[in-house]
Amino acid sequence: MIEHKSWIPVALSTALEPGTSAGTLVGGGELVVWRDTRGAAHVWEDRCPHRGMRMSFGFVRGDHIACLYHGWQYDTAGQCQYIPAHPTLDVPKTIKVPTYTAAEKGGIIWAAPSSEAAEAAIPVEDGEVVPVRSIYIDRPFAAVLAALTNANIPAFTGDTAPRFETIADGIVIVSTGADRLLIACQPFNPTRTALHLVIQGSAETYGGAGQKHFARWAETFRLLLETASTPVAEVA
Amino acid sequence: MPAITLYNYDLDENSFRVRLMLAMLKLEHATIAIDMFPGQEQTRPAMLAINSQGTLPVLVDGDLTLAGTEAILSYLAKAYDPARTWLPEDAAGFGRVQGWLHFSATMLENAKQARLQALFDTPGDETALRAAARKAFRIMDDHMTARHFDGADWFVGDKPSLADLTLFPSFALSRDFGIDHDEFPALRLWIRKFRALPGFFTMPGIPDYH
Numbered sequence A: 001m002i003e004h005k006s007w008i009p010v011a012l013s014t015a016l017e018p019g020t021s022a023g024t025l026v027g028g029g030e031l032v033v034w035r036d037t038r039g040a041a042h043v044w045e046d047r048c049p050h051r052g053m054r055m056s057f058g059f060v061r062g063d064h065i066a067c068l069y070h071g072w073q074y075d076t077a078g079q080c081q082y083i084p085a086h087p088t089l090d091v092p093k094t095i096k097v098p099t100y101t102a103a104e105k106g107g108i109i110w111a112a113p114s115s116e117a118a119e120a121a122i123p124v125e126d127g128e129v130v131p132v133r134s135i136y137i138d139r140p141f142a143a144v145l146a147a148l149t150n151a152n153i154p155a156f157t158g159d160t161a162p163r164f165e166t167i168a169d170g171i172v173i174v175s176t177g178a179d180r181l182l183i184a185c186q187p188f189n190p191t192r193t194a195l196h197l198v199i200q201g202s203a204e205t206y207g208g209a210g211q212k213h214f215a216r217w218a219e220t221f222r223l224l225l226e227t228a229s230t231p232v233a234e235v236a
Numbered sequence B: 001m002p003a004i005t006l007y008n009y010d011l012d013e014n015s016f017r018v019r020l021m022l023a024m025l026k027l028e029h030a031t032i033a034i035d036m037f038p039g040q041e042q043t044r045p046a047m048l049a050i051n052s053q054g055t056l057p058v059l060v061d062g063d064l065t066l067a068g069t070e071a072i073l074s075y076l077a078k079a080y081d082p083a084r085t086w087l088p089e090d091a092a093g094f095g096r097v098q099g100w101l102h103f104s105a106t107m108l109e110n111a112k113q114a115r116l117q118a119l120f121d122t123p124g125d126e127t128a129l130r131a132a133a134r135k136a137f138r139i140m141d142d143h144m145t146a147r148h149f150d151g152a153d154w155f156v157g158d159k160p161s162l163a164d165l166t167l168f169p170s171f172a173l174s175r176d177f178g179i180d181h182d183e184f185p186a187l188r189l190w191i192r193k194f195r196a197l198p199g200f201f202t203m204p205g206i207p208d209y210h
């Protein structure tokens, strides 16, 4: 379903509390990102095998996610374990939601669209991070990336101009002043792109004011891109 | 019969706002069902005699008859919330809550209209209404993103207020008119907190996770 060869960022880790789920898109395909009550994140196709409703509308109970519509429950492997209308039924193994390999690193939840991608390491460093936000921009992936690597991102600390290092397709490390940002881009659908922003630094330095500083930049960046009548790379 | 009577339509989100407030303040009341769709009963003579504006909800409390969702919410908070949580006393808090009540009556009106159009085929430009609704949700999500950086869980102050109560239904019901929650992470965290408040209950269109 997804044409992408490496790990894809789908959410900030802090945006998904234990026992909750959220929908998202990758290349227009619907995914559910959910976290079981023990804290592990899962990324699946967002389709209930019963009647095809979105699993992201459902709810998490322990290490199961239940579909909102008729309550079918699935375990962390995507296997249906319980059908309320047939409580004694030994559910056939064929009733299974397609799953992706999911992982968390650098403050972001990632999904591997293929087994090839899952074998590679997620290209970000470990270390202390301060989440900023995810922002959804009504512009295609390529246009957002082109604008991003030319963007004027004012530093929170220090004052040297931003430098950009693309470490994988759509994964950019920005050094601005004394600050280091990870900006991971998610190809949402053909016309929309999500950016997940994380500060690589300490909460002591960036908590509150630093987060607001970069969140405001992201909102301005979105506005510039969406209102640009000239090619985006020139204005951003 | 209790002193408070609510003229209500179950699928009307403004009626739901008042039902929620009544439940959260634990106020006994009588409910009179009005056939808004398809009957448009609120615009017929019998209802116009009670509320000449022809709108729902309408609240009657003793000698007082009130129309206008924001007015009703503000009245109930002022009359029945001695702790002054829902409508803060301090000038800045009061002003901020009024600001979001205004937002709910203006920018969020697009979301309300988009929903009525999807459910009841009321007139309006579908694309424009949905785009405007999405813009309103972005404003809310940006606001709550910034609030979370300050360690705050609510739109105003450190407790739920009328701001949260009036904003909740339109976002919670957005799937009725084809806007998903995917792009609003800060609002997802916020509605989860709101759903956990004492007295909370749902209406059709807002999932109830039994």
Ligand code: FES
Pocket: A048, A049, A050, A051, A052, A053, A067, A068, A069, A070, A071, A072
């Ligand atoms: S569609 Fe999921 S349980 Fe029926």
